[in-house]
Amino acid sequence: MSTNTTKPFSYESFPPSGLVAYFSMEIAINPGMPTYSGGLGVLAGDTLRSAADLGVPLIAFTLLHRKGYFRQHLDEAGQQTEEVQAWNPADFCTEEPARITVSVEDRTVTVRAWRYDLEGRSGHIVPIYLLDTDLDGNSGWDRGLTDHLYGGDTNYRLQQEIVLGMGGLRMANALGRHVNVYHMNEGHAALLTLALLESQLGGGPLGAATDSDLQVVRNKCVFTTHTPVPAGHDRFSTEQAYRILGGERTARLQKFGAFHEGLLNMTMLALRFCRYANGVAMQHGKVSREMFPEFPIDAITNGVHAPTWLSDPVQHMLDAHIPAWRRDNLFLRNAIDIPVGEVLAAHARAKDALLAEVAARTGLMLNPRVLTLGFARRVATYKRANLLFTDPERLVRIAEQAGGLQILYAGKAHPQDEPGKALIREVVERAHSTGSDLLKVVYLENYAWDLGAALTAGVDVWVNTPRRPYEASGTSGMKAALNGVPSLSILDGWWIEGCIEGVTGWAIEDGADDAAEAHNLYNKLESAVVPLYLQAPEKWGQMMRTTLAFNGSYFNTNRMVKQYTRNAYYPIKLVEHARVEEAAYADQV
Incomplete structure (x- = not known):
């Protein structure tokens, strides 16, 4: 042998x-x-x-x-x-x-x-x-x-989607890019399938398309859906489709089954013309299959790019102990062996940097020794930014129990989302009316890349309170986890997969309504989060370490892109490779 x-x-x-x-x-x-x-x-x-890091031809x-x-x-x-x-x-x-x-x-x-x-x-x-x-x-x-x-x-949106989907395909051809796989990240680009079909037909009438023509298009396309919220799926009226896309194209889209309940549905179009579709978390895959039961929809859980979202202090710590993490994020699992004191020290530096940024933006000096919660994301009603203030008196008592509590908010509401804007006003009003010097609530304006990185690295606990099952995945908590920051969150989206109670954070148990879930949130703060932070800094540091090691090593785009490569982009190539490997092993034996 x-x-x-x-x-x-x-x-x-x-x-x-x-x-x-x-x-x-x-x-x-x-x-x-x-x-x-x-x-x-x-x-x-x-x-x-991550595709660039991994050398994916993309x-x-x-x-x-x-x-x-x-x-x-x-x-x-x-x-x-x-x-x-x-x-x-x-x-x-x-x-x-x-x-x-x-x-x-x-x-x-x-x-x-x-x-x-x-x-x-x-x-x-x-x-x-x-x-x-x-x-x-x-x-x-x-x-x-x-x-x-x-x-x-929506007229503007549909016109933009023509430019993205149909224009993008034509631009790829004009640039001499010979593409084998087209990945539609959400339904905004679904019209590229129509452009592909037109290209397949060589400019001939769409009515001449055969089943084999349609299959050629499907074989080239993969699709990722990102939302279980119905409003998140772009839909356009028949009148808009005829006026903006034209009569022949609209008639074909109707025949192809891209209309649902009388509306052109871009998710439906993408699903009908792809060979592989996925949601962005295990739970979201289930919800998507319930929303679109006639289609097989897989799940590839989202991640975040570790070098982008890890704070400088944590990166320096990891470089000293696990330099291979930059090549392969799975090595972050070895963070479980980093001394707790170093984990706490790295976080303290990140927290100091965050509070310095808060001071620069607001003039408010916060206390680095006080438990600090973070809540920052796009403002939408289902994300329930106001859940923490369901019982303001109880929140003040929790702040007193903790010897002080600081809550940092950030997030933009879409300019046309009046309920979202109202949520921001409500949170700011609550912040002004707490009546306690021990409870500090700050809403930071213009949430963007730099502020997001500072918040997810510098707070002590990341809070997320979506109404189930509307959180497709969520990635801000993943950024926090990479920095060793545990989450206190509703069991939805990625947190169903990432929550190990008392190890990577805490789950807010489901309740019959918002008030019940707020009660469960307060219970977890009182019984688990505050006592651990105040009384057991060593155990708190151990939780930060396990959060980084367990969740940081998985919820990253290094792992995610490898999954897309193997399951969506090149599944046939993977099968061929496996057969070669098996044959080589058999020959050796």
Whole structure:
């Protein structure tokens, strides 16, 4: 028998054939580029950063959003106002010479692309192409189609989705990119399937499409859905579809089953034209299958890009003890052997940095020794930012029990989301009316990349209170976990998988209504969180260590991108590789 041994499987051990094109309406690319609004965009950016680190052959398409999402301003009463975030793409990107056109309401719109090269840890480049319609020759309206992320009405949204999906596909071809796999990150890019079909037909009538033509398109497409909230799935009226897309395309989409309850449903379109679909957490996969029972929907749990979201003090600590974590985040599991004192010291430095940022933004000096909770995310009613204030008197008693309690809030409400804006005002009003010097509540304006990193690294406990089952995944708690910060959260989204009670944090038990769940939240603060923080710093440090080791080593995009590569992008290649490995092993035996 040969003395050679077969290598264990790794992504690097076989070269995938073909290029992946990743389409997302928003991508958090660079802190200076306001091309994202929240979790979906940050997840997309982290995905591409890990793809670059791992050497995955991938390119990405998004819209330029030259006027950004918005800069948030809050007055003393918590009233939100918005300011345009104009930026210059030439400061970050290179303009490509290629030009393509798309048809919007029978108008021909010219599109260009700006390229941003995202470099991985070993020098691999993932090019990101930001599509832009601000060109001479386009009408004033059409020049603004790529200005605002999630701006305007549903007419504007559908026109943007033509530019992203159909324009992105044509731009890839114009750039000479030979793509094998198209990944639609949410339904915003679903119209690329229609463009693929038109390309398959060589410009012929859509009515001539055969089942084999449709299968060719499906074989190239994968799709990730990100929300169990019905309003999160883009839907357009039949009138809008006929007017904006045109009669022939709309008629075909109706025949293909992309309409649901009389509306063009972009999630339905993506599901009908993909060979693989997934939700973004185990629970979300279940919910998605219930929402769309005719489709097989897998689940790949989200993650975050560790080098982006780990604080400098924690990175330095990890580099000293586990330098291999940068190559493979699974090595973060070995953080279980780092001395507790070093974990606590690294967190203390991150907390000092956070409180210095709070002071710089607000003038308020908070106490680094006081238990500090963090709650920051996009403001939507189902996320229940006000749950902590259900019983203000009890919250004050908890602050007294703890010898002080500090709660840091942040988050933007969409400019057209009046209930979300009302939630911000309610939280700010509650903050002003606590009547206790021991309870400090601060709402920090303009939640963005830099503030998110400071908060998730510097608070002592990350709080999340979504109404089940509307949290698809959530990633802010994952960023906290990478920094050793435990969560106190509703068992929904990723936390169902990440919660080990008393080891990585605490679960807020389900209740019959909001009041019952607030009661359960207070109980956990009183009985578990506050006593441990006050009376057992060594055990608190052990919890931080296990949080980092157990959750940090799993809930990262290093692991997530490997799962996409093996399960969505190249499953046939994986099977072929496994057969070769099995045959080689059999020959040796």
